Amino acid sequence: MNPMDELPQKIEHLVHELSVLPFNDMNGTVEGPLTLTNYTTWGIIALVTTVLIFTFVARRESRRMKLAAESGSTAELAPSSRFVSMIESGVEFIRDMAVDVIGPKEGPKYTALLGTFFFMILISNFYGLIPGGKTFAGSIGGTVALALLSWLIFVWVGFSKNGFFGYFKSLIPSGVREMPLAGRLVLGAYIFLLEFISTFLVRPLTLAVRLFANMYAGHIILGVFGAFTALFWPFFEKGLSWSIGGIGVGAVSMAFLIIMYAFEVFVAFIQAYVFTILTAVYIQSSVHASEH
């Protein structure tokens, strides 16, 4: 049998596997919002992991700071292990991002918030790369949830920092506000409309879709190369036979699978970073809305 005949079935199976399903029943459908899905299950696993990691590191830090205070020796403040150092540099990375983007005064307040976005997405994305694992960002529901939270936060910051009308007013650039009345009305209304759509509708939508599409597409690519390898190297596929050309195609697929796997590790990090830094930028534009 031609391996390519099997491909559509494989792809269909892959897409089905990547859709939102009850965690314990591949062939079932999600009945209502209280069903535990495959994505939420892995999301909970990622959450527990993240909480455990940070609890462990924070306890370690507090113990060492206590030791340093008791002994008066600053040597206790040195990094204690590679793992703790790694988490510390992650936290430092987020803090620096918050300070760089939002500003030295307001930035540090949002460090924990941005860190939550970053580590939640990052650790979950790594779970998504484990064969059989999932990242909540692989389902649009998960990314919509985060984008909605990001949106709520930056809009709330915008209103609380600038006042209800102040925030809306800040959507129109100050140059337009100083124009003659006609210009103010025509251009102001036009820009207000654009900015309103961009701020209140496009931002959350793009946040959600960007993260979801990247993760979903990555998983599809890995799945397709995996399917190719499985079809042309039919160790476990009944009814398919080995051929010399097939071995070659399988080898190329395997090579691409490995390359794309490495790339997806990079994407997992980059997408967590992009989501976080965009949230930071949106918060920054809300904090300093009245300044431009």
Next chain:
Amino acid sequence: MLIEFAYASAEAVEGGEKAAEGLAGTLGAVYPNPADIWPTMVAFVILFLVLYKFAFPLIIGMLDKRAAAIKESLEKAENTQVEAERLLEEYKQQMAEARGEASKIIDQGRKVAESMKEEIVAKANEEAAQIVVKAREAIDSEKKAAIAELQASVADISVAVAGKLIGEKLSSADHAKLIEKYVAEVGGLNDN
């Protein structure tokens, strides 16, 4: 498609369960399933609380404390180095001074020794000269005494030799008699 999606979404929000079922086939992955939305939100809030209340303050506290400790250590090290360099310079200077002083002392010592040597030699020379002079004087006086003694003994010996030659030992009384005889003879001559 977009209208369909909007319609489906609206229906999903309103209808919930029924819409989700209906959409699973048509829109599949791009329909945000409420079963994924709210657990993610809850997870976010839980993680945020853990990080905000507990983990981040401690980790950032550690980072800040460590940064402060490192800064302090570096400053201390810098100060210590400056101090060390200053001390080294000071010691070097002291060393040079001490060396100069030492060579001065040695020079002085050498000079003193030299002068002492000269003095001693001069004194010795002088003493030697004195000794020579004294010795010469002593020799002279010895010589004179010896000569005087010799002269005395020569007179005695001559007398003795003369007595022997005359065959008569003249005593002092004899001397006197002899002298009287001669004197008498001499006088008798005058009578004739």
